[in-house]
Amino acid sequence: MATVLVNNKPVEIGSDRLNCIQAADRAGVEIPHYCWHPDLSVVASCRMCLVEVGDKKPDGTVAMQPKLVPGCQTPVKDGTVIISDSPKVKAAQQATLEYLLLNHPLDCPVCDQAGECGLQDYSFEYGRGYSRLQEPKNIKPDKDYIGDQITLFTDRCIMCTRCVRFTREVSGTAELQVSSRGSHEEIDIFPGEPCNNKLAGNVVNLCPVGALCSKDFLYEQRVWWLKSKK
Structure with missing residues (x-):
């Protein structure tokens, strides 16, 4: 059974084709997003869903990608590791929201x-x-x-x-x-x-x-x- 690790929490995804947002949702973890919708095409434009992603190797080690990736555009597979609560991710979320609020009226x-x-x-x-x-x-x-x-x-x-x-x-x-x-x-x-x-x-x-x-x-x-x- 294919398993994904979301913030150190394992979740089984079976044979379903999921992205990081959907896999995290199964683990009870919300990855914030604006542009993504399950019934629409993926554009990955809002950048609110940036997460850290890596792969768990057979020897148990984890190789993380060097940059944050949009969760809506990143498919998961057996051994995928998703981190959505690291300081790096939180800093990106804060920066994205600050940008979105620059011209937003009160x-x-x-x-x-x-x-x-x-x-x-x-x-x-x-x-x-x-x-x-x-x-x-x-x-x-x-x-x-x-x-x-x-x-x-x-x-x-x-x-x-x-x-x-x-x-x-x-x-x-x-x-x-x-x-x-x-x-x-x-x-x-x-x-x-x-x-x-x-x-x-x-x-x-x-x-x-x-x-x-x-x-x-x-x-x-x-x-x-x-x-x-x-």
Whole structure:
């Protein structure tokens, strides 16, 4: 039986084809991530899931890779060793979160995602707790025109591209795209082609940070007043 070691905890994976995130989940260990989703293609762009990975040799020694690798993009096999709680990994997580928060607005009091936001949760659990940024934040206009059902708060977006991949790979309509580069990079639509497909509302649920919101639900409720149902 194929076995993987996650933070010194053995977990059997059998013949399943898993990445580091999935293997760690079986061991009860969470590897934080934003861009990865089990039903979408892997882009490894957010860098939140960086881990140390190595191989256990037949003689019992472990050969670790010299650099951190994205857990979402790294498959595991029998003898794979995953470390997600080392000082090196924690430093990378803090640096990634600091970068994601550079231009993120302080919208938490009014954001519909507050209370179930991946950026809030990971900042609390893995972040530094303070910011070294002294410069003004980049301010980007909201995009109410992006679709009849959804609105985009552009400066909240962390560019995980889940929504873009969903419209390309699931709905097959490809209305959403990434425009510009660097700090000017943002989600947009093709001119005259709003995101109005029959599955458009799903991008709201896919968004981990409240950048995409439902127009019908906007500012109507708080998540802690609601009950989750399957």
